[in-house]
Amino acid sequence: MVLTLVEHDDGDVDDVSLQALALARDVADQTGESLDAVAFGPEADAVAEQIGAHGVQTLRVVDDDALADYAPEAYGRAVVQCAEELGTEAVIAPGTDRGAETLSHAAAKLDEPMAAEVTEVAVGEAYELTRQRWGGTLIEHSKLTADTNLLTVAANEVSAAETGGDAAAVEAFAPDVDESDLRVQLTEVEESDIEGVPLGEARVVVSGGRGTDGDFSELEALVERVPNAALGSSRAAVNEGWRPHDDQIGQTGAKIAPEIYIPCGISGAVQHMVGCKGAENILAVNTDPEAAIIQKADYAVIADLHEVAPAIAEELEARGHAE
Amino acid sequence: MEDTPMEILTAIKRVPETGAKVSLTDDKQAIDTTSLGFTFSPHEECAVEEGVQLVEEHGGNVTILTLGAEDATEQLRSAIAMGADNGILLDGGDEEWGPVGTASAIADAVEEGDTNFDLLLFGNESADTANHQIGVRVAEQLDLPCITGIKDLDIADGIATAKRDVPGGSEVYEIDLPAVITVKEGLNEPRYPSMRAKMQARKASVDQQSPAPHEEGLELVELEVPETDDSPAEILGESPEAAEDVVDVLEELEVV
Ligand SMILES: Cc1cc2nc3c(=O)[nH]c(=O)nc-3n(C[C@H](O)[C@H](O)[C@H](O)COP(=O)(O)OP(=O)(O)OC[C@H]3O[C@@H](n4cnc5c(N)ncnc54)[C@H](O)[C@@H]3O)c2cc1C
Numbered sequence: 108m109v110l111t112l113v114e115h116d117d118g119d120v121d122d123v124s125l126q127a128l129a130l131a132r133d134v135a136d137q138t139g140e141s142l143d144a145v146a147f148g149p150e151a152d153a154v155a156e157q158i159g160a161h162g163v164q165t166l167r168v169v170d171d172d173a174l175a176d177y178a179p180e181a182y183g184r185a186v187v188q189c190a191e192e193l194g195t196e197a198v199i200a201p202g203t204d205r206g207a208e209t210l211s212h213a214a215a216k217l218d219e220p221m222a223a224e225v226t227e228v229a230v231g232e233a234y235e236l237t238r239q240r241w242g243g244t245l246i247e248h249s250k251l252t253a254d255t256n257l258l259t260v261a262a263n264e265v266s267a268a269e270t271g272g273d274a275a276a277v278e279a280f281a282p283d284v285d286e287s288d289l290r291v292q293l294t295e296v297e298e299s300d301i302e303g304v305p306l307g308e309a310r311v312v313v314s315g316g317r318g319t320d321g322d323f324s325e326l327e328a329l330v331e332r333v334p335n336a337a338l339g340s341s342r343a344a345v346n347e348g349w350r351p352h353d354d355q356i357g358q359t360g361a362k363i364a365p366e367i368y369i370p371c372g373i374s375g376a377v378q379h380m381v382g383c384k385g386a387e388n389i390l391a392v393n394t395d396p397e398a399a400i401i402q403k404a405d406y407a408v409i410a411d412l413h414e415v416a417p418a419i420a421e422e423l424e425a426r427g428h429a430e
Numbered sequence: 431m432e433d434t435p436m437e438i439l440t441a442i443k444r445v446p447e448t449g450a451k452v453s454l455t456d457d458k459q460a461i462d463t464t465s466l467g468f469t470f471s472p473h474e475e476c477a478v479e480e481g482v483q484l485v486e487e488h489g490g491n492v493t494i495l496t497l498g499a500e501d502a503t504e505q506l507r508s509a510i511a512m513g514a515d516n517g518i519l520l521d522g523g524d525e526e527w528g529p530v531g532t533a534s535a536i537a538d539a540v541e542e543g544d545t546n547f548d549l550l551l552f553g554n555e556s557a558d559t560a561n562h563q564i565g566v567r568v569a570e571q572l573d574l575p576c577i578t579g580i581k582d583l584d585i586a587d588g589i590a591t592a593k594r595d596v597p598g599g600s601e602v603y604e605i606d607l608p609a610v611i612t613v614k615e616g617l618n619e620p621r622y623p624s625m626r627a628k629m630q631a632r633k634a635s636v637d638q639q640s641p642a643p644h645e646e647g648l649e650l651v652e653l654e655v656p657e658t659d660d661s662p663a664e665i666l667g668e669s670p671e672a673a674e675d676v677v678d679v680l681e682e683l684e685v686v
Contacts, residue, residue, distance in 0.1 A: 177601075179566075179576070179577065179578075180575070180576070202562075204578065204579040204594060204596075207555075207562040207563070207578070208566060208577075208578045208579070211562065211563035211566035211567065211578075212566055212570065214563060214567070215533075215563075215566060215567045215570035215571070216570065219647065220528070220529070220530055220646060220647030220648040221529070221561075221563055221648075222648055223555070223560060223561050223562040223563065224560055224562070235651075239560065240558060240559055240560055240653070241448070241452070241557065241558055241560070242560070243656070244448070244452055244655075244656075245452060245461070245653055245654070245655060245656070246653065246654040246655075246656050247559075247650060247653055247654075248650075248651040248652050248653070248654065249648055249649055249650050249651055250648070250649045250651055251647065251648050251649075252647055252648075252649070253647050259562070287573075290575035290605065290606065291575045291576065291577050291603055291605050292603070292604075293601050293602070293603060294602050294603060294604050295601075295602040296596070296599055296600070296601055296602070297593070297599050297600050297601075297602060298598060298599040299598055299599045299600065305597075307597070310685050311680075311685050332686075333680070333685065333686055334685075334686070335685070336685075342472070346619075348619065352615060352616035353616070355615075355616075358557070359471075359472045359473060359557075359614070359615040360615070360616075366683050366685050367679070367680070367683055367685060374450065375450055376448075376449055376450055377448055377449070377450060377451070377452060378448070387683075388679075388683065389663075390666075390676065390679060391663065396665075399449075399450030399451070401662075401663050402660050402662065402663070403658065403659075403660070403663075404663040405663055405664065406663055406664050406665075406666050406676075406679055407663040407664070407665050407666065408665075408666050408667055408668070408672040408676065409665060409667075409668045410667070410668055410669050410670060410672065414669075414670040415670050415672065415673060415676075417670075418670035418671070418672075418673035419673045419676050419677060421673070422673040422674055422676070422677045423677055423680075423686060426677060426681075428677075428686045
């Protein structure tokens with residue numbers, strides 16, 4: 108059997124978990140095994156309905172007061188016990204913070220290897236994996252040989268797909284959790300006070316890099332003219348202290364998927380590009396026609412961003428696209 | 431109340447500093463580094479900075495540890511120049527070590543060493559292999575509590591308050607020390623070492639050890655550079671007058 112860890116928010120199953128289920132179903136089809144899931148917390152019926160439509164036969168629910176708040180080590184212990192009880196051949200988790208953390212604990216407790224950021228599995232004598240390195244700049248082909256194959260699925264790289272099945276059967280699972288597994292526990296959730304359109308949800312992202320020389324005023328003014336737009340930056344601009352890290356796009360920053368991405372004064376380093384590979388279109392503004400970003404963009408303006416950005420804002424105003 | 435000095439271990443990894451294009455060695459086993467410099471990951475830079483700031487606040491020592499070839503001493507010294515006190519090189523030779531072996535080598539070195547660390551800081555995932563599990567595995571072997579992906583950390587009275595980002599806010603965790611914490615970039619602003627600090631770091635003591643290799647279970651077959659669409663961009667213009675065409679594009683996409 109293939110067991111998938113499913114995350115949900117009060118019964119609403121998270122997207123990356125649905126993506127993990129798609130890969131897990133592929134593995135289950137290849138091995139001819141059934142696909143089951145394990146989830147924590149109440150709202151089992153809502154979860155069972157959603158994941159049933161993604162091919163899950165049985166949902167094991169851990170609904171235990173001691174585990175009501177997320178506790179990584181205890182969750183890892185519970186996954187181990189569930190996998191052992193069911194004689195699972197593979198445990199698959201979404202490549203989220205919690206998914207990776209929980210499965211790492213499980214892997215360490217089982218003394219098994221774990222492969223992170225997987226995008227494809229071909230089951231042969233071993234599991235032949237395709238996984239991402241460098242945030243997706245490189246692809247790794249590797250072989251996983253283990254009694255229990257543990258892997259996390261790279262976020263937003265595999266498409267979730269419904270099969271139209273009925274709700275999964277629900278079975279309670281009561282792990283035997285040790286007091287010491289509860290040493291780290293979520294104590295509180297704080298709401299962010301950041302205003303404006305979140306980078307991840309913006310339809311237009313204008314961003315600036317070292318080429319701004321620290322003056323973001325024209326880019327800010329441009330963003331204000333466009334509905335559903337947000338301002339981003341490169342790591343160089345963050346390092347210089349010009350922008351907060353929350354604005355950074357790239358491997359160690361935000362991953363964005365706007366309809367159009369407008370990098371201004373950004374050279375197009377691979378670590379930056381992995382943050383915007385979800386963009387439908389890229390329009391680069393750069394003084395250097397040889398900059399790598401020009402190769403990677405769909406459209407380009409070879410000019411000084413401090414002149415181009417105000418000109419775009421003026422043209423928008425002239426055509427009646429006011430604020 | 432009087433602060434107790436802290437013993438902090440920070441683990442880093444030497445990785446190539448890739449630019450706009452990555453190419454591979456002929457056998458497709460690694461990045462071709464013949465014309466590249468080396469660095470350590472931004473997450474780890476923040477881990478080093480955090481260690482140094484905590485010691486500035488509470489007193490104590492920061493030890494930097496790396497597993498890698500002897501060349502990785504260069505990254506140990508860069509981290510020491512940021513204000514750490516000393517380094518440990520786990521000389522793993524030129525082979526790439528997997529996550530199981532790396533974690534057990536680090537945990538063994540901590541167990542066998544003379545220092546009782548209050549805090550072990552790691553990057554959330556290494557920039558190159560992105561295995562996402564070293565910190566947790568080390569914590570499991572050492573039987574320490576662990577939290578990953580931290581972007582805000584405060585330590586008082588032997589308790590760490592650690593926050594990590596979730597969409598729309600952050601999750602807060604409270605952990606008794608000693609503990610393992612893995613961090614993400616954004617935690618702080620790493621300092622640039624001064625010339626003087628770099629000179630001094632050359633003289634700092636680096637302890638060299640030879641860890642025993644470990645059965646891995648996850649074996650690299652080969653690497654591949656993903657295909658990208660490198661068709662040339664449509665050049666809209668070379669002056670601010672291109673703004674008209676830019677707005678045409680925005681209108682076509684119906685985003686304005
Ligand atoms: C492990 C690792 C992770 C990383 N993660 C990230 C990440 O998440 N995000 C990220 O962005 N980077 C990341 N980097 C850094 C990355 O490698 C680059 O150093 C960085 O993206 C460069 O930023 P930049 O393009 O703004 O600056 P530069 O590379 O300095 O480019 C500046 C560009 O501006 C142009 N320019 C100059 N003046 C003007 C002007 N007046 N008008 C128009 N154009 C002008 C220049 O022609 C040049 O192309 C990471 C690096 C490593 C090693």
